[in-house]
Structure formats: structure tokens, C-alpha cells
Amino acid sequence: MTSAKQTFGVAGETGSGHFGDTLGRQVLIFVEIVKNQILDAVDTIPLRSQDQVFTIGDYGAADGSVTIPLIRDIIGRVRERQGELPVQVVYEDQASNDFNSLFKRVHGLIPVPRTYLKDFKDVFVTATGAGFFEAVVPPASADLILSFNAAHYLSKPVTQFQDSLHRYPNATAEESRLVAAQAAEDWETFLFHRAKELRSGGILVMAMVADDSHNHVTGLRHCVQQQEDDMLNTWRRMRDEGKITQEEFVNTNFDRCTKYLDECTAPFKGSKSAVTKHGLQLVSAELVKVPCVARLAWRKKLDEDGVDDRETWVKTIGDHLRCWAAWNFIRALSDQRNSDEKEALVDELFTRIEKKAADTHPDDYLSDPLIAVIVARKVSSCDGHTHTT
Numbered sequence: 001m002t003s004a005k006q007t008f009g010v011a012g013e014t015g016s017g018h019f020g021d022t023l024g025r026q027v028l029i030f031v032e033i034v035k036n037q038i039l040d041a042v043d044t045i046p047l048r049s050q051d052q053v054f055t056i057g058d059y060g061a062a063d064g065s066v067t068i069p070l071i072r073d074i075i076g077r078v079r080e081r082q083g084e085l086p087v088q089v090v091y092e093d094q095a096s097n098d099f100n101s102l103f104k105r106v107h108g109l110i111p112v113p114r115t116y117l118k119d120f121k122d123v124f125v126t127a128t129g130a131g132f133f134e135a136v137v138p139p140a141s142a143d144l145i146l147s148f149n150a151a152h153y154l155s156k157p158v159t160q161f162q163d164s165l166h167r168y169p170n171a172t173a174e175e176s177r178l179v180a181a182q183a184a185e186d187w188e189t190f191l192f193h194r195a196k197e198l199r200s201g202g203i204l205v206m207a208m209v210a211d212d213s214h215n216h217v218t219g220l221r222h223c224v225q226q227q228e229d230d231m232l233n234t235w236r237r238m239r240d241e242g243k244i245t246q247e248e249f250v251n252t253n254f255d256r257c258t259k260y261l262d263e264c265t266a267p268f269k270g271s272k273s274a275v276t277k278h279g280l281q282l283v284s285a286e287l288v289k290v291p292c293v294a295r296l297a298w299r300k301k302l303d304e305d306g307v308d309d310r311e312t313w314v315k316t317i318g319d320h321l322r323c324w325a326a327w328n329f330i331r332a333l334s335d336q337r338n339s340d341e342k343e344a345l346v347d348e349l350f351t352r353i354e355k356k357a358a359d360t361h362p363d364d365y366l367s368d369p370l371i372a373v374i375v376a377r378k379v380s381s382c383d384g385h386t387h388t389t
Ligand SMILES: C[S@@+](CC[C@H](N)C(=O)[O-])C[C@H]1O[C@@H](n2cnc3c(N)ncnc32)[C@H](O)[C@@H]1O
Pocket: 007, 008, 023, 024, 027, 059, 060, 061, 062, 063, 066, 092, 093, 094, 097, 130, 131, 132, 133, 147, 148, 149, 150, 151, 153, 154, 155, 324
């Protein structure tokens, strides 16, 4: 059964590759951070004979831009070990995703990043809008499943936050309880399906937007904390000024739960876990603070050219934020408003946030993404027996 509930909407025109040109640039750094870990893991995946196929999944792929360079490296590593072993790449996302942009990027119509299809033969690309809370590929058919910046989205909304956009920062105890319970159920469902889909020896690598409830990571409680705080506080102010109504304010909810690390590891614990029963075992789990690309670029220009380019810094931060967040505000506004009015209000929200950023020093702006990197390995088949392949 496919869920029709859309939990994420991207800004920009369909087919324009907007995601990869904005937020995707930030996520590329997540990928860079875990790349060597993934390539080393790929070397441990048992390969099959030449008449079979090595299957890579990218779940919650958006326009595919973030993993194209990584998939090139993965195919390279697989082919180093086994000549011309055919490779299949399965892109998965919600049915509402901009697959047009994905196909343009993967087939080179949008030439950046350079598609791996130009460099390797016998690589077969498919895409599905199944949604990752469903089975996406047949049992025991995937060798490597990747998912970046996606599995914090919920399968459905479970509560209406009265004074917060999601759990962080101001959900009530009851709202937090409800959303944590749904997130736990969804995460277990996600892992359960991946456990069935992976072949024995196959690997799952996830990098998910996270929340560090105990501030273990220096100075950061939440992924892009400053932008999160600014969105909530500015939207509250616009309500208090009468620009939006209280009803529109409480209707503005993100269908996501940025999990704590112990929530990410919970389904792997305990003998009753459906995930471990299906042979998926945790290899590693860690919280990583990723440097904000906008600040890195600003710093580079300052150090190398002596140019303090705050304008580009603010624009980049604003573009990234609008890319993933704007849709949530637009959809919350009353249908009594026409679309121009909705766009104008949401533009005002982000313009105010950008103006506030312009008055802040980039080093003092808490815009670093915080991610949970989870690696798991399939050790046995669905019947509980270890495969030798
Ligand atoms: C922030 S984007 C990240 C995209 C890309 N993986 C990256 O790392 O940049 C989140 C993606 O998760 C997808 N997503 C959210 N819920 C999903 C679901 N239930 N099934 C599949 N994809 C989902 C969204 O459609 C969106 O493309």
C-alpha cells in the first residue's frame, strides 16, 4: 500500500534541479564526511557472479544530486573488485517528488554533477515513488542502501504543535510524547523493510538530521539551530502583528522528528526487535556536527581574497532554508488567501530571517547541520539463517 501523504515539498520549479543547486550543496558535505566509511564498507559486501547484479538504493533521493559523485566512487570500488559486474541504481522518494529533476541530473541533461552514466557501462537506473515506509525493492535484492537527510520525516502528522513547529524547541510534554511514539514506529518500519530488502552482507548507511537533547556536541542542540529558532520566533511575531492568524500559526507544523541518538539506536536493541530478528545489526551510530557550507565559503573568500562577502553568505543561508522549509509555511496558510498573498507572507518571513542574519557575525550564527550517522549490516536472511552467497 502506498501512502499518499506528502510530508516534504521542495521550492523551485519542477525539473529545474533547484534542490541540488541550493540545499543539496550543504548535504554534499554530509556525504563527503561519510564517504570513506561507505567505501570501506562497500569493500566488505560479498560480490556475486558476473551474471548477477550489484544493487545500490538511494532512499529519499530528491533530485539525486547529492549522491551522484558518491555512487560514481562506489561503482568504481565494486568494479575494482569484480570487472564488469552489472550495477543497478534504484532511486526512491515520495511519489510527489521532483523526479523530473532527478532524471535530468542522472541522464546528464542537467550536467552538474557529472553523471556516473558517462563513465561506466552496464549501469542500470530505475526510480520509484513507493515511499520508504513501504517495501521498495524485492526481499534480499539490495547490496547497499543509502539515505541522506530524509528519514527524519514522519509517515503522517500525529499532533498539532500549539507553540512550536515540531518537537524542537517548544513542544509540550504531550506533543513530544506523541511525536516520539510515531517517530519510533516509523523508524522501526523503515528499518524493518530495509532488513528484508538487503542481501546477507549488505549495508545500510544513513545520515539523518538530528537533535542532541543533551548538547553532547559542542554548542549545538539542534540541526541548523539558529534558522529553526528564527523561523519559529519570526512566525510568532508575524502572528502577534496580525499578519497571520493564530489558526494559521498552529497549522504550521513540520511532519518530521529529528531524533536523538538513543532513539536512532533503539530498534537495534533487544531480542524482540523485528529489525534484529530480520538480521539487521547496528555497526555504528554517531552524532556529527557538519560545517555550514555558507560559512565555509565566506571564510575562504575572507582568508584568500580579503573579501568579507556577507551578502553571499546571507543569500546562501536563505536559499537553503527556503528550499526545504517554505512549503510548510505556504501549506499552513488559509485558503481564503490567494497564492500571491501566501507567497508574499512566506517571502516576508524569510526576508526578515535573512535581515537578522545580516546583523550577525557568521561565526556566531549557529547554522551547522547536526546529523546522526547510522551504519547497519544485514547478517542473515529473513528466515534467520546466515547466507554464504
Ligand atoms: C531534505 S530532502 C533530502 C534529499 C537528499 N537525500 C539529500 O540528501 O539531499 C528529504 C527527502 O526525503 C523525502 N521523503 C520524505 N518522506 C519520505 C517518504 N516517506 N518516503 C520517501 N522519501 C521521503 C522527501 O521527498 C525529500 O526528497
